[in-house]
Amino acid sequence: MIRLAPNQFSLLEQIYPVCPGPQTFFHLIRNRLGEGYADSVDNPRCGFIRYNEDMIVVGDSLTDKFQQWLNVSDFIGLFEIQNNISEDVNLWFPDAIKWDRIGFEAVEVSEVVIPESVELKRLSLSDVDNLDDIGEKWLWKFAGTPAGLIENCDNFGVFKEGKLVSISSVFTSSRRYDDIAVATHPAYRGKGYALLCAGALTGWLLKRGRKPVWNTSPENIASMKIPFSLGYREIKLRTSLFKIRWNNQL
Numbered sequence: 445m446i447r448l449a450p451n452q453f454s455l456l457e458q459i460y461p462v463c464p465g466p467q468t469f470f471h472l473i474r475n476r477l478g479e480g481y482a483d484s485v486d487n488p489r490c491g492f493i494r495y496n497e498d499m500i501v502v503g504d505s506l507t508d509k510f511q512q513w514l515n516v517s518d519f520i521g522l523f524e525i526q527n528n529i530s531e532d533v534n535l536w537f538p539d540a541i542k543w544d545r546i547g548f549e550a551v552e553v554s555e556v557v558i559p560e561s562v563e564l565k566r567l568s569l570s571d572v573d574n575l576d577d578i579g580e581k582w583l584w585k586f587a588g589t590p591a592g593l594i595e596n597c598d599n600f601g602v603f604k605e606g607k608l609v610s611i612s613s614v615f616t617s618s619r620r621y622d623d624i625a626v627a628t629h630p631a632y633r634g635k636g637y638a639l640l641c642a643g644a645l646t647g648w649l650l651k652r653g654r655k656p657v658w659n660t661s662p663e664n665i666a667s668m669k670i671p672f673s674l675g676y677r678e679i680k681l682r683t684s685l686f687k688i689r690w691n692n693q694l
Contacts, residue, residue: 553650572591
């Protein structure tokens with residue numbers, strides 16, 4: 445496999461064009477994050493990006509070059525791969541566990557009623573210290589820091605008595621799509637605050653010509669209720685996600 449320079453990451457979009465669903469692959473390309481590889485720079489057939497504990501593999505088929513590289517890989521983490529080339533994952537990683545996901549795409553946003561007892565607003569840098577109140581550091585996994593999340597992504601939050609209790613954020617994005625994530629402080633879950641945040645962010649993005657998308661696991665009923673309540677439509681995801689030798693950490 446050929447290591448790509450950051451300005452060559454866009455070659456990988458020749459293999460896997462931008463589409464709705466998880467946007468991690470496109471986000472890494474757009475922001476030139478991680479390490480990118482392809483079997484060729486002239487006519488690539490398969491490639492991947494590795495960023496910390498994430499790897500996304502794309503291609504019409506997996507060439508011998510990729511499989512030779514995989515044989516010496518010590519990868520541990522989340523392994524995302526196109527459905528059409530995912531059949532052999534358990535041959536490469538016998539202990540791989542498939543993490544089922546379901547996807548949604550916003551068509552229009554349903555209005556949500558904001559209770560008088562809370563404040564809903566778009567977050568700014570003055571709110572960065574409040575992010576620790578949520579206790580979910582994975583939110584800025586691709587932004588690097590809480591300040592990076594606020595500066596580089598759109599975010600809405602619900603405040604209760606001055607305390608940030610729920611947030612909806614653009615987790616990853618491509619040229620067209622924004623993958624939305626939500627997090628709520630454990631003591632304030634089940635009160636509809638995540639729905640308020642997600643509704644505000646969805647409306648904000650749609651008005652600016654963006655396409656909000658959502659993906660979650662089928663067993664996460666609370667998360668699935670949000671896109672359904674906001675009028676998202678279910679979509680078929682083109683990739684599968686696997687946990688590789690990291691089961692005790694996920």
